[in-house]
Amino acid sequence: xxxxxxxxxxxxxxxxxxxxxxxxxxxxxxxxxxxxxxxxxxxxxxxxxxxxxxxxxxxxxxxxxxxxxx
Amino acid sequence: xxxxxxxxxxxxxxxxxxxxxxxxxxxxxxxxxxxxxxxxxxxxxxxxxxxxxxxxxxxxxxxxxxxxxxxxxxxxxxxxxxxxxxxxxxxxxxxxxxxxxxxxxxxxxxxxxxxxxxxxxxxxxxxxxxxxxxxxxxxxxxxxxxxxxxxxxxxxxxxxxxxxxxxxxxxxxxxxxxxxxxxxxxxxxxxxxxxxxxxxxxxxxxxxxxxxxxxxxxxxxxxxxxxxxxxxxxxxxxxxxxxxxxxxxxxxxxxxxxxxxxxxxxxxxxxxxxxxxxxxxxxxxxxxxxxxxxxxxxxxxxxxxxxxxxxxxxxxxxxxxxxxxxxxxxxxxxxxxxxxxxxxxxxxxxxxxxxxxxxxxxxxxxxxxxxxxxxxxxxxxxxxxxxxxxxxxxxxxxxxxxxxxxxxxxxxxxxxxxxxxxxxxxxxxxxxxxxxxxxxxxxxxxxxxxxxxxxxxxxxxxxxxxxxxxxxxxxxxxxxxxxxxxxxxxxxxxxxxxxxxxxxxxxxxxxxxxxxxxxxxxxxxxxx
Numbered sequence: 001x002x003x004x005x006x007x008x009x010x011x012x013x014x015x016x017x018x019x020x021x022x023x024x025x026x027x028x029x030x031x032x033x034x035x036x037x038x039x040x041x042x043x044x045x046x047x048x049x050x051x052x053x054x055x056x057x058x059x060x061x062x063x064x065x066x067x068x069x070x
Numbered sequence: 071x072x073x074x075x076x077x078x079x080x081x082x083x084x085x086x087x088x089x090x091x092x093x094x095x096x097x098x099x100x101x102x103x104x105x106x107x108x109x110x111x112x113x114x115x116x117x118x119x120x121x122x123x124x125x126x127x128x129x130x131x132x133x134x135x136x137x138x139x140x141x142x143x144x145x146x147x148x149x150x151x152x153x154x155x156x157x158x159x160x161x162x163x164x165x166x167x168x169x170x171x172x173x174x175x176x177x178x179x180x181x182x183x184x185x186x187x188x189x190x191x192x193x194x195x196x197x198x199x200x201x202x203x204x205x206x207x208x209x210x211x212x213x214x215x216x217x218x219x220x221x222x223x224x225x226x227x228x229x230x231x232x233x234x235x236x237x238x239x240x241x242x243x244x245x246x247x248x249x250x251x252x253x254x255x256x257x258x259x260x261x262x263x264x265x266x267x268x269x270x271x272x273x274x275x276x277x278x279x280x281x282x283x284x285x286x287x288x289x290x291x292x293x294x295x296x297x298x299x300x301x302x303x304x305x306x307x308x309x310x311x312x313x314x315x316x317x318x319x320x321x322x323x324x325x326x327x328x329x330x331x332x333x334x335x336x337x338x339x340x341x342x343x344x345x346x347x348x349x350x351x352x353x354x355x356x357x358x359x360x361x362x363x364x365x366x367x368x369x370x371x372x373x374x375x376x377x378x379x380x381x382x383x384x385x386x387x388x389x390x391x392x393x394x395x396x397x398x399x400x401x402x403x404x405x406x407x408x409x410x411x412x413x414x415x416x417x418x419x420x421x422x423x424x425x426x427x428x429x430x431x432x433x434x435x436x437x438x439x440x441x442x443x444x445x446x447x448x449x450x451x452x453x454x455x456x457x458x459x460x461x462x463x464x465x466x467x468x469x470x471x472x473x474x475x476x477x478x479x480x481x482x483x484x485x486x487x488x489x490x491x492x493x494x495x496x497x498x499x500x501x502x503x504x505x506x507x508x509x510x511x512x513x514x515x516x517x518x519x520x521x522x523x524x525x526x527x528x529x530x531x532x533x534x535x536x537x538x539x540x541x542x543x544x545x546x547x548x549x550x551x552x553x554x555x556x557x558x559x560x561x562x563x564x565x566x567x568x569x570x571x572x573x574x575x576x577x578x579x580x581x582x583x584x585x586x587x588x589x590x591x592x593x594x595x596x597x598x
Contacts, residue, residue, distance in 0.1 A: 025367075027360030027399035034355040038264050054366050058392075065387040 012040040020046065021053040087588050095190075098182035099588065100167045103189050105484070107164030108477075110192055112553070114156030117200065119546050121149040126508075126542035128525050129535050142525035143211035144227070148199060150214025151231065154331070155238045156196055158469050162334040163188075163245050165476055166273045168484060170249060172578035172586060173267045175258025175595045180251035181244075188244040195237040202230040213523060215320060218305040218313045222297050229298070232291045239284045246277035246284075253277075258577070260597035264358070267576045268351060271358050272337030275365045279326045279333075282369070287323040290316065314379050321372035329368040331465060333361060335472030336403060339425045341576065342475050343407050346422035347414030348573040353406040360399035360406075367396045377445050378452045386445045393443035400436055404429060419571075420494030424475035427502050428468060435463025438513070453523075456516025462509045471501070474552065481556065482570045483578055486585030487563030493555045500548040507541030 020037045023029045029037075087093060087102075097103060124145045128137045137145060167185065171178055179185045202209040207225025210216060221228050253274045257266070266274075293304040294316075303309025305316045336357075344351045351357065373381060373389045407429055416422070438460040442448050451457060474497075482488050511534040520531045527535065569579045578586060581595045 024359040025363045025399075027363050027402035028353070028356045029359050031355060034264070038262070050362070050366060054370070058370055061388055061391050062384075065384050065391070068387060069383050 012042075012045060017041060017045050017049040018053075021049040024050070025053060025057065096186070098178070098186050100171050100179045100182070100185065101484075101586065101588065103179075103185050104164045104167030104169075106189050107160050107167055107192075110189070110196070111157050111159075111161035111164060114152050114160070114196060116549070116553075118149050118152035118157055119549065121145045121152065123542060123546050125149060126539040129527070130539040131536070132527055132529055132532050134526055137525060139525045140208065140211065143213075143523065144203065144209040146523050147210050147213055147216075147231075148203070151210075151234075152196075152199060153465075154214065154327070155235070156192075156199065158331050158465065158473075159238075159242065160192060161473050162273075162276075162331070162469075163242075165269075165334065165338065165473070165480075166245075166249050169480065169578070170252055170270055170273060171256070172483075172582065172590065173270050173576050174253060174256065174261055175577050175581070175591050175597065176252060176256035177589065177591050177594075179248050180256060181248045184244050185248055188241045188248065191237050191241040191244075195234040195241070198230045198234040198237070202227040205230065215317075215324065216291075216294065217320070218294065218297070218316050221294055222305060229295070232295050235291050236288060239288045242280050243284045246280040249273055249277040250281070258591070258594040258597050264355065265597060267337075268340035268354065268357055269334070269337035272333045272340070272361055275361050276330050276333045279330050279365055279368070283323045283326045283330075286319060287327075290319045290323065293319075314376075317376045317379055318373065321375045322369075324375065325372040326365075326368045328461075328464070329364060331469050333364070335428070335469045336361065338472045338476040338479070339407065339428055342421045342425040342479050343410050345479070345571045345573040345575075346419060346425075347411045347416050349410055349414040350575075351406065352409035352412075353402075356402055357406055360402045363399045364396060367392065367399070371396065374443055374448070377448045390443055390445050394440055397436065397440050404433060404436075419478075420489070420491060420498055421475045421479035423495060423498040424471050424478065427498065428471040428475065431463055431467030431471065431505070435460060435468055438463060451516055453521055454516035455512040455520045455522055458522050459509050459512035459516060462512075466509070467505055474498075474501070477556070479571070480578075481559055482566035483582070483584055483586055485560050485563065486566055487559050488566045488570060489555050489559040489563055493551065493558070497548060497551050497555060500551065501545065504541045504544035504548055508538050508545055509541070511537050511541075 016037070019033075020029075020041060023033075087099065088096070094102060094106060097106075124137060125142065128135060128142055167179065170176070199209075205226045207227060209227040210221070210224055210231040211227070212220030212224055216228070216231065253266070253270055293302070296302040297304050297306055297311070303311040305311045305313050307313060340351055340357060371389055371393045373385060374393045377386055377389070407425075411426075418426075438456070442451060442457060442460055478489060478494055515531055515534045515538070518531065520527055520535075566584045568582070568584045570584075571579070574580075577591075577595060577597075582590055
C-alpha cells in the first residue's frame, strides 16, 4: 500500500497502535493524530492491533457480565 | 479532459464497444456490468415487492381471503430471500462496479472476466428461487432464515433455495475479492487510503465482511443439504445434532450481513450530503474509524437474534451489552452527517432529499434496534411485528433510500442526461409518506402482540393492518414512478453538464466528461 511506503518512516510504538485501535472502537480521532498514524502505522500493525483489540473487548465485556451475575 | 487521457484518438475510440446481445453476455467492462447489476436488482426488487403486496393483500382484512397459509409462508420466505440476496446486495455491487473505478481513477475492475462471471451467476440463482414456486410442494416456506427443522423437512423448493444461496454466495465472494483488489492496487497516483472517497472506504470494509461471512453461510446451507439428503444429523436432535447450533451459525453470518447491507449506504449518503451542503464531509477520519469499528462489532453480537432460543444469563448480558455498544460508532456517523449540513449552503435536490430521509428514518430504525437489544423487551417483542417494523426501517428507509439517493445522484454521469427533478421529488415525498404509513403502524401491532409470518390475525389488529396494507400498495406503485423517471431520463432527459452538482468533488465529476466514456482513466489522473 503506497501510503505506508512513501517517505521515511518512523517506527510506531505498541502504545501508538493501541491508541489508534482504541479510538477506532469509539469511532473518533483528531485530524493531527490521524495524520501522524497514517505516517507511522503499517496496515498489518493495525489489523493485528484490531484483532487483539477485538479479543480484549470481548474479554472485558465477559468479565463485566460475570461480575454482575456472580 | 484531454490532459487526463492524453489520448490522440479522442473519445470516439473510448466509446467503441461491441453491439447487440453479445455486448452484454461477453462484456468485461465495469460500466456494462454495473448497469446489468442495477437492472437485475431492480427486477428482483419488483419481484420481491410483488410478493410483499401479496402478503399485504392477504393481511388487508382478518381471515383467509387470497393466499392459503402454505402459499403465504412461501411468499414471506421468498420475499425476504429475494429482497436481501437478489435486490439490495446486487444493487450495491452494481454501484461498486460503476463507481469504485471512477472514484479511485482506475480504468476498470481488477479481475474483469471474473466480474462478468460474478454477474451472470446471479441469473441461474434467481431462476432457481423464482421457479421454485412451481415445484410440487412449492417454494421454501420456513422463513428467510431457514431454521431447521422446518428447512430439513420442506420439499424440493428448499433444495432449490440451498443451491441458489450457494451460487449467490460464490458470486458475492468473487465480487468482494474483485473490489478489495481493485481498491488496494489500482488507485490513481497520490490517492492514499485516507484520501479515498467515503463510498470507496465503506465498500472496502463491506467487502472484507463479505469474504469473512459468506463462507459461513455456504457451510451452513451445505450442512442443511447433507442433513436432508445424505444422512447427517448436524441439526437433527434425534441424531445427536443441535437445531439451536444452526441458529448460532446462521446468525454469525446473518448479523454481519445486516451491516453488509447498510455500510455501502452510509458511503452513498456520505457522498451526497457534502455535495448538496457544499462543504467537505465533517470528520472524515472519524467516519472511516466508525465504519471499521461497526464492522468489527458486528461480528460479536449475533446471538441477540435468538435471546428466546435459550441461553445462559451470561450470554444474554454479553450480547445485550455488545449490541448496545454499536450505537456509539453509529451515533458518531449520524452526528457527522448532521454536522456536515450545519451552516452549509444546502439545496434540496432529489438525492439530498433521499439522504436526509435516510438519516431521519434510519435513526428511528436504529433506536428500535437498541430497544430490541434489551433482553427483557426482546423476549416480549420477539417474532412480533415490532421486529418487522424495526428491520424495514433499517433496510427500506436505510438501504433502499440510500440506493435511490445514489441512483439520482450518479444517473447524470452514467447516462449523460438529467432526470426530471419534479418527478424525482414526487417519488421521494410519496415514498416517504407511504413508507411510514406501511411500517410505522407495525410498531403498534407488534407491541399489541401481533406475531409475524401469519396469514390471519385477531380482530383487534384489523385497523392497523388495513392502514399498513394501503401504505404498502401506495409504496409499491410509487416505485413504478421511479422506473418511469429513470427510463424517461435515459431516453429523453435533458443533456447533463460534466458536473451538474456544483458541490461535487470526486474524480468522476472533476476529471471525466458526462456521460462517462466507455473506457475511462486509461491513463490515471494524478491526485494532489
